[in-house]
Amino acid sequence: MKKLADDxxxxxxxxCGITAIVxxxxxxxxxxxxxxxxxxxxxxxxxxxxxxWYPTSDPPRFGILPxxxxxxxxTLGASLIAVPLGTMAALYISEVAPxxxxxxxxxxxxxxxxxxxxxxxxxxxxTLVPIIKNVFGIPTGxxxxxxxxMLAFMAMxxxxxxxxxxxxxxxxxxxxxxxxxxxxxxxIMYRIxxxxxxxxxxxxxxxxxxxxxGETMAVMMVTGNAAVIPHGFLESVRTMTATIAAEMxxxxxxxxxxxxxxAIGAVLFIITFFINFVADTYLHKNK
Amino acid sequence: xxxxxxxxxxxxSALLAVTLMVILPVLIIIIIIIxxxxxxxxWQFIASMPxxxxxxxxxxxxxxxxxxxxxxxxxxxxxxxxLAAIYLNEYAKDNLLTRVIKLSIVNLAGVPSVVxxxxxxxxxxxxxxxxxxxxxxxxxxxxxxxxxIITTSKEALNSxxxxxxxxxxxxxxxxxxxxxxxxxxxxxxGIMTGTILSIARIAGETAPILFTAAAFYVPRLPNSxxxxxxxxxxxxxxxxxxxxxxxxxxxxxxxxxLLMLVISMNLAAIVxxxxxxxxxxx
Amino acid sequence: MVDKIEASGLSCAFGKIRSLxxxxxxxxxxxxxxIIGPSNSGKTTFLRALNRLNDFSLNYRQEGKIVMNGKDIxxxxxESLRKNVGMVFALPLSLPMSVYDNVVYGPKRHGSKxxxxxxxxxxxxxxxxxxxxxxxxxxxxxxxxxSGGQQQRLCIARTLAVQPxxxxxxEPCSGLDPISTAKVEEAMVxxxxxxxLVLVTNNVKQASRVSDRTAFFLMGELVEIDITRNIFVxxxxxxxxxxxxxxxx
Numbered sequence: 107m108k109k110l111a112d113d114x115x116x117x118x119x120x121x122c123g124i125t126a127i128v129x130x131x132x133x134x135x136x137x138x139x140x141x142x143x144x145x146x147x148x149x150x151x152x153x154x155x156x157x158x159w160y161p162t163s164d165p166p167r168f169g170i171l172p173x174x175x176x177x178x179x180x181t182l183g184a185s186l187i188a189v190p191l192g193t194m195a196a197l198y199i200s201e202v203a204p205x206x207x208x209x210x211x212x213x214x215x216x217x218x219x220x221x222x223x224x225x226x227x228x229x230x231x232x233t234l235v236p237i238i239k240n241v242f243g244i245p246t247g248x249x250x251x252x253x254x255x256m257l258a259f260m261a262m263x264x265x266x267x268x269x270x271x272x273x274x275x276x277x278x279x280x281x282x283x284x285x286x287x288x289x290x291x292x293x294i295m296y297r298i299x300x301x302x303x304x305x306x307x308x309x310x311x312x313x314x315x316x317x318x319x320g321e322t323m324a325v326m327m328v329t330g331n332a333a334v335i336p337h338g339f340l341e342s343v344r345t346m347t348a349t350i351a352a353e354m355x356x357x358x359x360x361x362x363x364x365x366x367x368x369a370i371g372a373v374l375f376i377i378t379f380f381i382n383f384v385a386d387t388y389l390h391k392n393k
Numbered sequence: 394x395x396x397x398x399x400x401x402x403x404x405x406s407a408l409l410a411v412t413l414m415v416i417l418p419v420l421i422i423i424i425i426i427i428x429x430x431x432x433x434x435x436w437q438f439i440a441s442m443p444x445x446x447x448x449x450x451x452x453x454x455x456x457x458x459x460x461x462x463x464x465x466x467x468x469x470x471x472x473x474x475x476l477a478a479i480y481l482n483e484y485a486k487d488n489l490l491t492r493v494i495k496l497s498i499v500n501l502a503g504v505p506s507v508v509x510x511x512x513x514x515x516x517x518x519x520x521x522x523x524x525x526x527x528x529x530x531x532x533x534x535x536x537x538x539x540x541x542i543i544t545t546s547k548e549a550l551n552s553x554x555x556x557x558x559x560x561x562x563x564x565x566x567x568x569x570x571x572x573x574x575x576x577x578x579x580x581x582x583g584i585m586t587g588t589i590l591s592i593a594r595i596a597g598e599t600a601p602i603l604f605t606a607a608a609f610y611v612p613r614l615p616n617s618x619x620x621x622x623x624x625x626x627x628x629x630x631x632x633x634x635x636x637x638x639x640x641x642x643x644x645x646x647x648x649x650x651l652l653m654l655v656i657s658m659n660l661a662a663i664v665x666x667x668x669x670x671x672x673x674x675x
Numbered sequence: 676m677v678d679k680i681e682a683s684g685l686s687c688a689f690g691k692i693r694s695l696x697x698x699x700x701x702x703x704x705x706x707x708x709x710i711i712g713p714s715n716s717g718k719t720t721f722l723r724a725l726n727r728l729n730d731f732s733l734n735y736r737q738e739g740k741i742v743m744n745g746k747d748i749x750x751x752x753x754e755s756l757r758k759n760v761g762m763v764f765a766l767p768l769s770l771p772m773s774v775y776d777n778v779v780y781g782p783k784r785h786g787s788k789x790x791x792x793x794x795x796x797x798x799x800x801x802x803x804x805x806x807x808x809x810x811x812x813x814x815x816x817x818x819x820x821x822s823g824g825q826q827q828r829l830c831i832a833r834t835l836a837v838q839p840x841x842x843x844x845x846e847p848c849s850g851l852d853p854i855s856t857a858k859v860e861e862a863m864v865x866x867x868x869x870x871x872l873v874l875v876t877n878n879v880k881q882a883s884r885v886s887d888r889t890a891f892f893l894m895g896e897l898v899e900i901d902i903t904r905n906i907f908v909x910x911x912x913x914x915x916x917x918x919x920x921x922x923x924x
Contacts, residue, residue, distance in 0.1 A: 112569045116484070119569075122473045123480025124490075126497040126543065129536050133504060136515035195415045198408035213663070214416035220659045221422065222597020223506075224626040225648050228633050229422050232641075262415050292401035313503070320505025322600040323626070327634060347507045347600070354511070354604050359519065371511040375504060382503035386496065487733060556768045560830075563728060564781035564837050565758030574784060575770060 137375055140368030144168075147362050153369065159333040159344075161353065161363045168366045170373070172335045176250075176343035177319055179336050180329070183254030184261055184318045189311050191258070192265030196307075199266070200273045201295055212267075219263035227327030230256040235328055242340055248330030251339040256324050261314035268313060268389075272306020273299055305391040312385035316378050322347040346370050423656075426649050433646025447610060447632055448639060452647055454614060458527075458622030459654070461615065462606060463596050465531035466538060471588055473535075474542030478584075481543070482550040483558075483572050502540035506600040509537050513605040528618040530606020537601055538591045545587020549580035582669035586662045593658035597651060599626040625651045679704040679841060679871045680725065684739035687720050689732055694720040695895045698739070702841070707863060707872040709886025709903065711879055713923070716892040718875040722843045725873065726760040727753045743841070758785070761834035765846040767826030769818035774810050777818045777829055781837035796836055804832035805862045824855020828862055835866075842866065844874040848881060860885050879919055883907050891915045 145153070148168055156169015199211045230252055239247030276299050284294045300307075330342025331352060350367050357364040437451055444450035485491040513533030523529040553576050561571040599607075608621035609631060615622050629647045632639050680702040687695040695717040702708045710718045723729045724741060730753065741748045748756055758781075770777055778797040779787075787793055797814070801807040806828040810821070818829055827847055834842055844863070848856040863872060863885055876882050882889050883903060890900035891912075899906065899915045910916045917923055 109567075112567050115569050119476045119480045119484060122476035123485065124494060125473055125477055126494055126501055126539065129539070130497040130500055132516065133508070133512045136512050136520075137508070140515065191411050191415055194408050194411040198405075198412040202405050202408055203412075211412060211416060214419055216659065216663075217423075217656065218416070218419045220593055220597075220655050221419070222599075222626055222651060222655055224597065224599045224630050225422075225426070225652055228629060228644065228648050229425065231633060232644075233425065259415075259418060266415065290397050290401045292404045293397065295404075316503045320503070320508070322505065322507040323630060327630070347505055350507050350511065351600055351603055354514070368511055368515070371508045375508050378503045378505055378508075379500050382500050383496070385503075386499045556764065556766070557770060559728065559764065560768050560770060560833075561780070561784075562731070563726060563757055563762040563764075564784070564834070565754045565756070566781065566784040567754050570784050574780075579771070 133375065134372075137368055137372040140365045141372040144362065144365035144369045148366070153366070157335060159349070161366065166363065168362075168369075170346065170349075170370060172333050173344055173346045173349050173370065174373075175335055176329075176333075177345040177347070179250050179339070179343055180253045180257060180325060180345055181315055181318045183250060183339060184257040185311070185315055187254060187258035188261040188265055188314055188318075192262050192310070192314065193269050193307055195262075196266045196269035196273060196310075197295060197300070200270045201291070201299065212270075215263050215266050218259065219267075223260065223321060223323045224327070226256055226260060227324035230324060230328040238340075244340055246330060246342065248328060248342055249340050250329060250336055250343045253325050253329040253343065253345075254339065256328055257318045257321055260321055260324060261318050264317050265310045265314040268310030269303070269307045272303040272310065275306065276302045305388045309385040309388035312381050312388065316381040316385065319381070320347060320374065320378055322351050326351055346374055350374075423652065426645055426652055429642060430645030430647075430649030433642040434649060438643075438646055439650070442612070443610070447628075447636060448643070452625070452628060452650065454611060455623040455625045455628040455647070456650065457614060458607075459596055459625040459651075461527050461622060462530050462534060462602065462624060463592055465527060465618065466534035466595060467588065467592055469531060470535035470538040470542055470591075474539050474588075475546050475584060477539070477543045478546035478550055479572055479577075482547050483568070483576065498540045498543055501536070502544070504537075506537065506598055507603070509533055509601040510603050510605060512536075513601060518605055524619060525604070525606060525608070525621050526619045527606055527615060527622055530602040530622075530624075531618070533601045533605045534595045534598065537598070538595055541591035541594065542584075542588055545590070546580065546584045549583025549587065550576060552583065553579045582665055586666045589658050589662040589665070593655045593662070596658070597626055597655050599624075599630055602627065625654070677704045678702070680741065680743045680873075682721075682724075682739065682741045685721070685724065685741060686738040687717070687724055687729065688736045690734040693895055695724075698897050700890060700897055700900060702871060702873055703888075704871050705867055705869075706887040707867050707874055707885055709882035709889040710873065710875045710892060711877075711882045711889060711918070712892035712898075713918070714877065715894075717895040718892050719845055721892070722762070722845050722873060722875050725841070725843055726757045726762055728757075728762070758837050759839050760841045760843060761837065761839035762843045762845065763827070763830050763834055763847045765849050767823050767830055767850065769821070769826045769829055771817070771819055773815050774818050774821070774829060775814040778832050778836050780833060785837065797832075800832040800835040801829075803835050803862075803866065804828040805858060805865065806832055822855065824851050824858055827851060827855070827859055831859070831862060831866075839870065841871045841873065844872065844876075846876055846878075847874070849877060856881070879921075891918060893918070 153168055153170060155171055156167060157171050158167045158169045159172055160167045199208055203211055234252050234255060235247035238249060238252055280298050280302060281294055284298050325345050326348035331344045331348055332342035333344040336343045350370055354367050439451060440453050441451035442454060513529055517523045517529035517532050518525055557575045558571055561575045602624055606622060607624045607627040611621055611623055629651060633644045678701045682698055682700050685695060685698040698721060712718050729735045770780060775797055778800055779793045782793060782796060798807060801810060806825060809825060818826060821829060848859055866872060874886055886903050888900060889903045889906040891898045893914055899910060899912045906915060907919055
């Protein structure tokens with residue numbers, strides 16, 4: 107009788123253990139189901155490389171190149187800001203900051219991670235967007251640049267905390283050895299600690315990028331959402347995520363537009379799957 | 394050739410400047426929201442229905458909607474997540490299946506929130522016919538929470554000394570009872586911390602509930618889990634982007650309520666963590 | 676005396692690392708069998724094979740047979756086996772709960788609910804472990820507040836509480852001072868009247884003080900087993916002599 111109860115709970119534990127696999131597969135299946143049916147009606151080539159996203163024109167055009175480039179330019183810009191700043195902050199927090207300041211700074215980073223993306227978007231709209239409009243003298247501040255800056259901050263906690271873990275994981279013997287040879291702390295930091303922590307830092311950057319590509323609300327609120335191929339950071343852009351979020355509400359279930367949005371979802375899923383896979387590999391290299 | 398001491402000084406100052414650049418905006422954001430939004434906060438704002446096309450009145454249905462969604466989703470995700478963590482930490486062998494599970498968790502954590510929304514729409518709203526409802530939204534959010542709960546619970550279980558398990562097993566106590574009576578109780582603070590953090594995270598999520606649960610405006614409170622609800626983050630989104638002539642302080646007020654909700658949960662998690670870390674006996 | 680445990684052709688390995696090769700050994704009822712040998716000689720692996728605690732280690736493989744009370748232990752349900760074969764670990768591993776809860780942890784998990792019986796059992800076991808007088812007034816205090824030696828005797832009491840026939844000691848005094856060690860040894864000698872004891876120890880003198888027979892393990896092999904006096908006074912194998920006289924180890 108007792109044995110039976112143990113058996114039942116252990117079966118349950120096993121089932122829960124594999125739920126993560128089940129859900130990854132289910133997500134893939136549900137995105138693919140609509141995606142595949144979309145490609146029955148629309149050419150894959152025109153979807154991926156088409157320059158025009160006119161989902162409601164007649165005939166509709168579902169070229170996601172402008173959306174991919176939109177996501178790309180935001181990701182690129184955000185990384186250019188977040189990667190150097192994030193790594194440097196991680197270095198400072200883990201190697202330079204005095205003990206008391208360290209905890210405060212870490213709490214600050216955690217706090218940043220806690221701010222909901224819709225709040226970040228709101229703050230971007232009411233503060234950053236007008237500033238950009240005035241500084242550059244352009245008709246609207248809803249630009250790729252605004253998106254890059256807001257998303258850089260959203261990627262920062264990921265980059266800082268994972269880099270910091272990687273830096274902390276560098277064996278102290280490395281540092282002691284170099285100190286004994288008369289190197290200064292700064293020399294040790296960039297000659298020894300940074301290279302040793304590199305795999306973890308790369309992983310943190312990948313995960314940060316994954317976060318930026320997948321970010322939806324903030325980016326939708328500050329980038330202006332013009333589905334055209336971007337030519338610079340001071341133009342409105344539209345990302346893949348924002349397209350899904352903005353248009354799904356207006357589509358008819360089962361229509362080609364509806365399926366096209368799922369196809370975009372599938373593309374996003376595959377991209378982030380790949381990024382996370384690579385990041386995870388680097389993380390394990392660090393250990 | 395610059396003196397090495399001087400160059401170190403310059404480098405450290407630069408690092409400090411950068412760190413402040415990263416941290417200070419958080420404070421600035423919080424200060425702005427508090428300063429602009431505090432005037433909107435009063436009992437009527439918290440506890441009454443919106444009126445005049447949401448341009449006046451309160452945000453009670455959105456606050457309640459967020460609470461419903463969060464409570465239901467955590468009630469679903471917590472048991473599954475903790476059992477999954479128990480499987481990984483206490484039972485799983487080092488084999489292909491375990492590696493695939495771990496990889497799945499990593500990838501689940503990286504799936505964009507809007508893709509969760511699509512998935513929830515496809516599976517819960519349409520395929521399982523739950524409609525746009527609290528239930529569909531909570532299930533979608535639950536799946537999103539899973540990787541966080543599993544990962545933090547697993548860490549908490551892992552930090553319980555192996556020797557506790559050996560003592561219990563050596564007394565002829567079964568594996569499950571060992572987990573139940575000596576491992577879980579000591580992993581509980583860690584599990585709680587992780588769970589609260591995951592709740593804080595999903596309380597602010599908008600994209601996953603956009604097509605699964607959230608309603609633009611519902612003039613009444615939900616009667617069952619099959620009703621649509623207003624939700625705080627979505628409410629903030631619509632009043633700040635879709636409604637012309639929205640009084641600014643109401644937007645700020647809504648942002649402030651959402652922010653306080655999320656930050657207080659984070660603080661609670663931090664307090665629990667520090668308290669139990671100090672009390673740890675081994 | 677009757678054979679309580681008989682291991683024959685016992686070989687153990689963790690992955691590719693062999694830990695024991697071809698051990699044949701018997702443990703007699705109501706004796707203390709001491710097992711000595713340098714570290715990594717396989718003593719602890721042998722001990723943990725007796726209550727099948729090795730089963731939980733990654734990639735553990737085992738050949739040969741262990742028979743207890745005439746039954747192959749690989750065919751007994753491991754939980755009832757472990758109830759029958761208690762174990763006291765190298766460090767005093769009190770669970771982070773009260774003294775009383777530590778003692779009754781096993782019986783409670785096995786389904787005893789009667790409070791009165793549990794209290795009587797706790798007293799009996801604490802007395803048997805020569806700890807009762809020292810803790811009777813603070814049964815509700817945290818076990819972690821006791822001294823190392825007291826905690827180790829608490830662990831013995833906890834083991835007794837599930838009513839085993841055999842008790843395995845894995846270097847039980849390695850973390851204790853001489854006075855605590857003496858108390859634990861005293862308890863062990865008292866226990867052998869009712870139980871069969873297997874004592875793995877790094878401390879050769881301890882084996883000479885308390886064990887009836889002593890086995891010497893070296894690099895996963897059983898070099899020699901004999902009554903304790905013979906092992907220490909007239910060992911048959913040169914390696915045993917070198918070890919017990921402190922020439923290596």
